[in-house]
Amino acid sequence: MARPAMIIVGSGEAGGCAAVALREAGWEGPITLYGEERHGPYERPPLSKELLTEKEPPKPRPSAEAGRFDELGISHRPNSRVIDIDPAGKEISLHSGQTAHYEKLLLATGARARLMSVPGSEYALTLRSFEDAWALRHLFGAGGHAVIIGGGFIGLELAASAIKLGGRVTLLENQERLLSRAVPAELAQRLHEEHVCRGVRFHFGASVSRVERRAVILENGERIAGDVVICGIGAEPETALARKAGLRAQNGIVTDDRLCTSNPAIYACGDCAASVHPQFSDQPMRFESWQIAREQGALAGRNMAGANERQSIVPWFWSQQYDLHLQIAGLPDLGKSTVVRPLSDDAVLQFYIDGGGRLVGAAALGQLSDVARDMRIAQMLIARKATPDPAVLAATERRLKTLLAA
Amino acid sequence: MEEGWIDACAIDDIEEEDVIGFEHGGHAYALYRTLDDRFFCTDGLCTHEQVHLCDGLVMDTIIECPKHNGRFDFTNGKAKGAPVCVDLKTYETEVRDGRLFIKAG
Numbered sequence: 124m125a126r127p128a129m130i131i132v133g134s135g136e137a138g139g140c141a142a143v144a145l146r147e148a149g150w151e152g153p154i155t156l157y158g159e160e161r162h163g164p165y166e167r168p169p170l171s172k173e174l175l176t177e178k179e180p181p182k183p184r185p186s187a188e189a190g191r192f193d194e195l196g197i198s199h200r201p202n203s204r205v206i207d208i209d210p211a212g213k214e215i216s217l218h219s220g221q222t223a224h225y226e227k228l229l230l231a232t233g234a235r236a237r238l239m240s241v242p243g244s245e246y247a248l249t250l251r252s253f254e255d256a257w258a259l260r261h262l263f264g265a266g267g268h269a270v271i272i273g274g275g276f277i278g279l280e281l282a283a284s285a286i287k288l289g290g291r292v293t294l295l296e297n298q299e300r301l302l303s304r305a306v307p308a309e310l311a312q313r314l315h316e317e318h319v320c321r322g323v324r325f326h327f328g329a330s331v332s333r334v335e336r337r338a339v340i341l342e343n344g345e346r347i348a349g350d351v352v353i354c355g356i357g358a359e360p361e362t363a364l365a366r367k368a369g370l371r372a373q374n375g376i377v378t379d380d381r382l383c384t385s386n387p388a389i390y391a392c393g394d395c396a397a398s399v400h401p402q403f404s405d406q407p408m409r410f411e412s413w414q415i416a417r418e419q420g421a422l423a424g425r426n427m428a429g430a431n432e433r434q435s436i437v438p439w440f441w442s443q444q445y446d447l448h449l450q451i452a453g454l455p456d457l458g459k460s461t462v463v464r465p466l467s468d469d470a471v472l473q474f475y476i477d478g479g480g481r482l483v484g485a486a487a488l489g490q491l492s493d494v495a496r497d498m499r500i501a502q503m504l505i506a507r508k509a510t511p512d513p514a515v516l517a518a519t520e521r522r523l524k525t526l527l528a529a
Numbered sequence: 530m531e532e533g534w535i536d537a538c539a540i541d542d543i544e545e546e547d548v549i550g551f552e553h554g555g556h557a558y559a560l561y562r563t564l565d566d567r568f569f570c571t572d573g574l575c576t577h578e579q580v581h582l583c584d585g586l587v588m589d590t591i592i593e594c595p596k597h598n599g600r601f602d603f604t605n606g607k608a609k610g611a612p613v614c615v616d617l618k619t620y621e622t623e624v625r626d627g628r629l630f631i632k633a634g
Contacts, residue, residue, distance in 0.1 A: 187611035492584040495595030
C-alpha cells in the first residue's frame with residue numbers, strides 16, 4: 124500500500140496556496156498537484172492588463188507559492204487532466220490512463236470563460252489563460268478595432284488595454300449599464316464616463332444574434348465590423364468532475380464553511396466552489412477573485428491537514444482600468460443604506476450598512492493612492508462585524524483608522 | 530554630517546503609525562514613524578509589483594502594499610508571507626533637530 128497522499132486537482136492560485144499550506148500545517152506525506160496547463164501556478168490578474176500592454180515579450184508570472192514547491196517537496200504535474208474520481212475507492216484517473224490514490228482530495232478546478240450560444244460564437248476570442256492573453260496581445264499589438272461583447276471586468280479591462288495600445292474599441296453590453304451584477308451604479312457610471320472619455324464606443328441593450336470572424340451582428344440587424352471580436356460575458360465554474368463523482372454542485376461545487384464537499388474526503392475551493400461564509404450567510408456563495416482563491420486555497424490546505432477551521436474571509440476584489448482603481452470589499456448587496464465618503468476630488472468610497480447598523484460592504488473608485496488605505500481599513504471593519512457611526516464614516520476630517528481602535 | 534546621509538523630511542511630516550514617500554537621486558524611499566516615535570526607512574516600491582508603499586497602510590510595524598496587501602516588517606524589511614517573498618531593503622535613519630535623515634545608497 125502506497126503512503127497516504129494528498130491530491131490537488133487544478134494548479135491555479137488556489138491549488139498552489141493549498142499545496143504550500145498543507146505542508147506548512149504539518150502534512151509530511153506526498154502532495155501532488157495536477158494541472159491541465161503547461162505552467163505552474165501563475166498570476167492571472169495581469170493577463171488583461173500588463174501582459175497585453177508592456178513592451179517586453181510576456182512570460183507567465185509565477186505565484187509566490189510556485190517558487191517553493193521544490194523546497195517543500197510538492198510535486199506539480201503539468202499537462203495532466205484528471206478525468207474521473209472514484210470516491211468509494213479514493214482514487215483519481217488521469218487522461219493518460221494512470222490512477223492515483225488519495226487520502227484527501229482538493230478540487231481547485233477554477234472556472235472557464237462562458238461562451239455565447241449564437242451562431243459563430245467560436246469566432247469570438249475569450250480570455251482565461253496565459254495562452255489566451257498571448258493571442259490577444261498579437262492582435263491588439265497591431266492596433267485596429269476591437270469589438271468586445273460584455274461590459275464586465277474582463278471586457279472593460281481589455282478595452283482599456285486596447286486603447287492604451289492605440290486601438291479603437293466598440294463595447295456591446297446587453298444590459299442598460301455596465302457591471303450591473305457586481306458594482307454599485309454610481310461607481311459603474313464613473314467608470315463608464317472614463318471609458319467614453321478615452322474613446323470607447325458603447326452599445327447598451329445590445330443583443331448579439333451572430334458572430335463572424337471580423338464582425339458582430341445584432342438582433343436589430345446592425346452589423347459592427349472590427350479586426351477582432353472578443354467575448355467577455357462571465358465565467359462558469361468547472362464542476363463536471365465533481366458532478367460525475369456525485370458531489371453536490373449548483374453554481375459551483377457546494378461546500379460547508381470548512382470547504383468540505385458533500386464527501387468528507389473531498390474539499391473544494393476558489394472559483395469552482397460555492398461555499399458557506401458564516402459571517403455573511405448560511406447559503407453557499409461563489410466568488411471569482413484572486414484573493415478568495417488564495418485565502419480559500421490556504422484554508423483548504425490547513426483543513427485537509429486536520430485544522431477544522433471555519434472560513435472568515437472578507438471578499439475583496441479590485442479592477443484597474445486606465446489610472447482608475449476599483450476596489451470592492453465585503454458584500455455591498457447586503458446593505459440597506461449607503462454612506463458616502465469623498466476621498467479626493469476624483470475618488471469616492473461608499474460604505475454599505477445593513478438593517479442592524481453593521482458595515483457589510485465597501486466600494487471605492489479612484490487613484491490607487493487615494494483609495495487603497497481606507498479600503499483596507501473598511502475591509503478590517505467588515506471582518507470585525509463593526510457597527511461604525513455613519514457620521515464618522517462620512518467625515519473626511521476624521522481618520523478612519525481611529526475606528527479600528529474602538 | 531558624514532557622507533551619504535540625506536535630509537529627508539521634518540519628523541512632523543509623518544503622522545504617528547504612518548508612512549510617506551521620498552525620492553532622492555531617482556530612487557523611491559518610504560519613511561515610517563511608529564506609535565512610539567521611532568523612525569525607519571525602506572525602499573519605496575513593493576518587491577512584488579513595483580507599487581509605491583507610501584500609499585499603503587501601516588499597522589504597528591507592518592506596512593501593507595496598497596495593491597495586493599503584501600506585508601513587510603519595515604523595521605527590518607522582512608517579507609511577511611505571500612504574495613510577497615522578497616525582502617525590502619532598509620536604510621539607517623537618524624533624527625536631528627526635528628528632521629529625519631536617512632543613509633541612502
